[in-house]
Amino acid sequence: MISAAAGYLTGEQDSVLLPPAATPAAQTDIVRGTVQSLEGATLTLSTEAGPTSVILAPDAVLEALRPTTLSAVRAGDWLNAGAVPHQQTLLALTGIVIIPPSVLRTPR
Amino acid sequence: MSRGLLAWAAIAAVVAGISFIGGRALKGGGEAAPAFDLSAPGYSPADTVVGSSLGGFSGFGETGGLEGEAIVAGRVSRVGLDSVTVAAPGGESTIRLTGDQRLRRIEAVDASALTVGASVVVIRKPGTDQAASVLVTAVP
Numbered sequence: 001m002i003s004a005a006a007g008y009l010t011g012e013q014d015s016v017l018l019p020p021a022a023t024p025a026a027q028t029d030i031v032r033g034t035v036q037s038l039e040g041a042t043l044t045l046s047t048e049a050g051p052t053s054v055i056l057a058p059d060a061v062l063e064a065l066r067p068t069t070l071s072a073v074r075a076g077d078w079l080n081a082g083a084v085p086h087q088q089t090l091l092a093l094t095g096i097v098i099i100p101p102s103v104l105r106t107p108r
Numbered sequence: 109m110s111r112g113l114l115a116w117a118a119i120a121a122v123v124a125g126i127s128f129i130g131g132r133a134l135k136g137g138g139e140a141a142p143a144f145d146l147s148a149p150g151y152s153p154a155d156t157v158v159g160s161s162l163g164g165f166s167g168f169g170e171t172g173g174l175e176g177e178a179i180v181a182g183r184v185s186r187v188g189l190d191s192v193t194v195a196a197p198g199g200e201s202t203i204r205l206t207g208d209q210r211l212r213r214i215e216a217v218d219a220s221a222l223t224v225g226a227s228v229v230v231i232r233k234p235g236t237d238q239a240a241s242v243l244v245t246a247v248p
Contacts, residue, residue, distance in 0.1 A: 003124040008131035028164070029232040030172040038222045043239060045228065054230055054239040056219070061163035064221050064244035065173060068213035070187065070205060077184045078159035079194050081203055082168035082176035094176040095210040096192070096203065097167030098184075103216055105162045 068098060078104050156181050157197060161214045163241030164231050172229035173245060174210065214243070223247060 031052060033045030041056040056062075073079075078099040086092035158166045158178040167173040180201050182194030193202045205211070222228065225248035231241045 003127035003131065005131060008134055010132065028171070029234060031230040031232060032172050033228060033230070035222050035224055035226045035228055037224065038219065043222060043228075043230070043242070045230070054232060054237055056242070057233065057238040057240060060239050061161075061241040062217050062219060062221060062244075063161055063163045063165060063214050063241065064217045065165075065167055065212045065246075066215055068211050070190070070192070070211065072213065073184060073187050073192060073211075075184050075186065079180075079182060079184050079192060079203075080158055080166050080168060080178040081180040082174055083179045084176040091179060093180075093203070095168070095174045095212060096205075097174070097178075098211070098213045099159050099161050099167070100213070100215075103161045103163075103214055104159060105164065106160050107157055 063103065065097065073098055074100070076101055078107075161243075162216070163214075163243055165214060165229065165241070165243045167212060167214060171231070171243075173243065174212070217244065221247075 031045065031047060031054065033047035033052060036044045036046050036051065038044075041058075042053055043056055044051060044053045046052075078101075080097045080099070081093055082095050082097070083091040083093045156179060158168075158181045160166050160171065165171045165173055166178050168176055168178045180194070180196075180203065182196030182201060184192055185195045185200065186193040188202075191202050191204045193200055221244050222242065226244050227246040229243045229245060230239045232238060233240045
């Protein structure tokens with residue numbers, strides 16, 4: 001019994017194949033900032049890391065997040081509702097973003 | 109030492125050896141355990157398909173927009189006096205607006221919207237300094 005126990009305890013555990021860890025989605029290179037100037041196609045921003053310039057690509061998509069009202073929302077629009085963690089209600093809805101079909105990329 | 113004692117010692121050694129090998133053989137392979145992606149967001153409802161604009165913006169934090177992350181999303185099926193109902197893969201959800209939430213709309217604009225002082229989010233083309241898309245989130 002003692003030798004059997006010693007054998008059990010000193011035995012090497014077989015390796016177990018685990019599913020591969022999820023690969024993070026390709027990181028999107030996002031810059032947040034405040035417009036300092038736009039000269040030609042060069043957009044200069046002030047960011048937390050300091051001034052940054054980017055070139056507006058000829059095919060760059062320019063969009064704006066603008067206030068709207070419920071009366072402007074139509075059936076068929078896409079809606080994203082955002083929330084932040086909240087101590088009492090777990091999540092607190094902070095905003096709603098409407099994406100009309102004309103500027104909706106995904107889902108189609 | 110008598111021959112009998114030696115024989116018993118030899119038998120004991122053989123039994124001990126067999127037991128030791130048997131014990132090692134009994135060591136199991138262990139339970140398969142799930143792998144966790146520790147970098148995953150803390151909360152991500154399974155049925156939420158977040159919509160994005162042509163520029164790739166959802167309007168919320170996951171794409172550099174408003175504070176928070178999109179937790180409810182879907183196509184608007186009904187608009188009430190103070191509520192919006194959306195159809196999503198997991199069923200319909202009705203959001204009642206209390207006035208505390210900011211209601212925004214993503215619109216296509218031209219370069220004239222990039223005024224000095226405007227807050228913007230830029231998605232760069234990978235590995236370049238070219239802006240693939242720009243979202244104006246606030247104007248001065």
